[in-house]
Amino acid sequence: MKKRMLGFWEIWNMSFGFLGIQFGFALQGGFMSRIFQTLDASKEDIPLLWIAAPLTGLIVQPIIGYLSDRTWHRKWGRRRPYFLIGAILSSLALFFVPYSPALWMAAGFLWILDASINISMEPFRALVADKLNEAQRTYGFVVQTLIIGIGTWVASNLPWLVSQLGVSDSADLGVVPNSVKVAFAIGAFVFLISILYTVFTTSEYPPEDMEAFERERKQKSSFVSDIINNIGNMPTTMKKLGVIQFFSWFAFFTMWSLANPSLTEHIFKTPAPVQSDFNMEISEDKEAFNIQNTAFQKSSNLVGSAMGVYGLSSMAFALILVVYTSKRRLNRKYTHMIALAIGGVGFLMMKYVSPEQLKYCFILIGISWGSILSMPYAMLSSSVDEKKMGMFMGLFNMFIVIPQIIAALGGVNFVSGLLGEEAINAMTVAGISLIIAGLCNFLITNKSAISYQPTEA
Template sequence: MSRIFQTLGADKDAIPLLWIAAPLTGLLVQPIIGYLSDKTWHPRWGRRRPYFLIGAILSSLALFLVPHSSVLWMAAGFLWILDASINISMEPFRALVADKLPNSQRSYGFVVQTLIIGIGTWIASNLPWMVSQLGVSDAAPKGVVPMSVKVAFGIGAVVFLISILYTVFTTSEYPPEDMEEFERERKKKNRFIPDILENIGKMPLTMKKLGLIQFFSWFAFFTMWSMANPALTEHVFQTPAPIEAAFDLTIASQAEAFDTANTAFQKSSNLVGSAMGVYGLSSMAFALLLALYTSKKRINRKFVHMGSLILGGVGFMAMYYATPETLKYCFILIGIAWGSILSMPYAMLSSSVDPKKMGVIMGIFNMFIVIPQIIAALGGINYVSSLLGEDAINAMTVAGISLILAALCNLFIVNKDAISYQPENEIN
């Protein structure tokens, strides 16, 4: 998305604000979907799957249309639709993992989910480069998204829809344990806002502490998603997006120079995307190791998460010294942090909350993901990174510092079940 925004003329300092759709839609949509899915049950479609299906259809349409935007406001508008739709699909997925598994298997379950996410991240990040290697052009007129990006987004839309349809039609869900009580609760007067506020007010202490970890973790990753492309194309590849005002496009030589600079930017953006894909690959490898281990033995979730976040922080700060050849090693370290972020906090949370409220609790927990992103988008990234200087790469240093702060916050977690759930009679 940052590449599309820059292609359509966005200044790099404006990019975080253009990304604000992602956290704002999450803040609004996820608690609502979590609350509604807790109160949903259909004998055939279950509790979470209807929301997967609705979100998948809307998301796929938006994914296909985004790169065809002709102006900046259109791309930003499609991003709002895309993120709202993805949130409808994604929030129930986390609740489904907790619904399906006993406490003793939740670390394993969330780690396996992370493994699959890692595969998708690697493939998706490399898609524009792969499509370009097949001969699809990276060149495009001023203000037009290259065909390689359009094809990559189209493939993403198809894969997204097919994968969720597969989940909807092949996954079963457990009915409520006490159906009569569930029906009585469902028929009560809708108290959505009071119930949400009540659950926020009664938030377990462990959830609040995890929220602090999430705040710094997601500030860091939002910084990466929004600013990695401008930062790395400029600092590592030395091919920043050309600024139209710096060229007189009425002069043939100036127009040719703009096109050359723009094509160089698009090609280095492919390489940045390919390097970023490595974090999906390393998160997958890390998740695989955790999956093999947690399927047989307990782990100390607190210290696994702490160590992983420190490695990710080092990866971000090392980008300042990276070359095009060494950049991938930075993303390998970041992938370890990402693999842990997608699994350990949810495993710790699900072991310390009421399972009957898993959907709404997961939705509320999402507040600790979206609030830091909103702060980052509304100027947090620009302000903090400006303290280090004007170069875009300083945003990556800020992300590294933020991840290390998140790591240290793990020291506040003391709940034994959250740290390492000890099964008594549960078996595989």
């Protein structure tokens, strides 16, 4: 099917739902470890508590990709029903997660939240490939990255912003502050509204041969056997991209799970108070806990705000790519390589910067994040069968979640422990991993994946 060239606002509308998805991910990534620490989790246990996130992605994304490939509704299309279901579930989970009274409940809510976000997210990746011809795909993924950057910055600053508006950062032992609760409630609202905007402003192409599509959909086939078959027939370029993704996402999982304990301790000198060190029936202990806990919560706001800067720089990077790729050929391979190396330097600098300089580290990290959200998907979409785009986008997620599972099961604690006991060593590990990911781009040799000339469409 020949697909017409879409204008900027059409691509913007079809990608706008990612604003809500990124609100969910930014609040989860920036503040879930803070919630765990508030509920008395040690920093050594935090990566394991995060294992729900990659595990749900490993299970949910291939299933949703498979189902959405085989879905067609005259009114709602192929991908949009999954956007909507995921948005409703994610909004509910976002609202309730900061009210968790116990650590196990917060971990359970993370499981529900990540599964729900994945239901919405995977079809969005496939929608870009569905709607855009190959000449516009890099452009489309970059616009998506632009919206993700906006969402990351705004959502990461929400607890700090509502705190500035007078909502309290103080809370009793084992209770999440109201500033975090209000921020998550705002995130839940934005998630639902932005997804609804895309659902009602975007149409989808029907299957090119509806009769053949219906026959294929009605054929009895095993989901498991189809998955195994497609893994076996995975394009070589996809496997090579998987190596790059492994080291990229190991680095970012390390950041999401351990940036708050690492940076509050190393840079702000305000580690989370250990609840067992305080007897809350003694007034002096209670006062000491409140002072330490409030300092930790306020520095956590500042860590979250600094992390939000990577959303801004990824947005700026995406804007440059939007302008460039709308008119010119882009070498995706070297763009991704350089961007990942820059982000690695940002992580390595964290060991040496002051609180005021921390934002510069995240500016560099944002450049790599902007590339991670666009270049691999643009390269992948030029390498797979369009009829199985949802399936392969779901399978590609394996290369995102497997490194996170390895990190959660002790990988990041083991590797950072080789460098010493300081919490900041986790950020050093993230930097080294991201630089390795950049070097792995030398593996990519497929010319259509590396570059696509717009005038050839």
